[in-house]
Amino acid sequence: MVDAIEQFNQAYRNERNPLTGKRLTKDERSIFVKGREGSSGTVAQGITNAIIAPNNKNVEKPTIFSPSVSHWLALVNFHTGRTIFDLADSLPTALTPVVMAIWESRLKAIQAKNGGTAVGWEELLAVFNSPNGWADYDIPGGRTTVYxxxxxxxxxxxxxxxxxxxxxFATYFETSH
Structure with missing residues (x-):
C-alpha cells in the first residue's frame, strides 16, 4: 500500500488525475492520502470504539479502511450492531491463502490413518481434539502432545x-515428491 499511496499522491502533486493521467480540470482538486501502519484488527477495534466507546484510548476514524481480510469489516458491523460497512459491495484488493506448516512425519502419520488423502483442517482438528493426541497416529517415541x-x-x-x-477455507497439505 505504501507504493500505491505514494503513486497516487505523486500524480496529484503533478496536477494529474491518478486514474486518467490527464491534467486536473478547474472542477477537480487534489486529494492527499495518508496511510499509516497498524494491524487491521487494532484499527477495526478502534473503529468499533469510535462508535460504541468514544472515550476509549483506541479510537479510529479513518476516511478509508482497507483491511487485509474482510472479516474485520464484518466484525465491526457485528460489534457495533450496525451496518458500518457494506459487505456485499466491499470488493477485496487482494486474495491471499492461509498457509500452514506441519512436520512431514506428522503429515504422513495423518495421511496413513486417513487412507492417504490430502490433509486439511478437519483432519488436523481430529488430532487436536483426540485425548490421545499423536498416540492415535503411531508417532514413534510415545509423544502425545500436539503443539x-x-x-x-x-x-x-x-x-x-x-x-x-x-x-x-480449502487448505490442504501435500507431501513433496
Missing amino acids: YGHTDPLISSTALSTCGAHRG
Whole structure:
C-alpha cells in the first residue's frame, strides 16, 4: 500500500488525475492520502470504539479502511450492531491463502490413518481434539502432545482467518515428491 499511496499522491502533486493521467480540470482538486501502519484488527477495534466507546484510548476514524481480510469489516458491523460497512459491495484488493506448516512425519502419520488423502483442517482438528493426541497416529517415541500456534486473532488477519478456516477455507497439505 505504501507504493500505491505514494503513486497516487505523486500524480496529484503533478496536477494529474491518478486514474486518467490527464491534467486536473478547474472542477477537480487534489486529494492527499495518508496511510499509516497498524494491524487491521487494532484499527477495526478502534473503529468499533469510535462508535460504541468514544472515550476509549483506541479510537479510529479513518476516511478509508482497507483491511487485509474482510472479516474485520464484518466484525465491526457485528460489534457495533450496525451496518458500518457494506459487505456485499466491499470488493477485496487482494486474495491471499492461509498457509500452514506441519512436520512431514506428522503429515504422513495423518495421511496413513486417513487412507492417504490430502490433509486439511478437519483432519488436523481430529488430532487436536483426540485425548490421545499423536498416540492415535503411531508417532514413534510415545509423544502425545500436539503443539499448535498462530498469531493473535484479535489483531492478526491470518490468525482470525485461521480460527474460522475449518469451516470454509480449502487448505490442504501435500507431501513433496
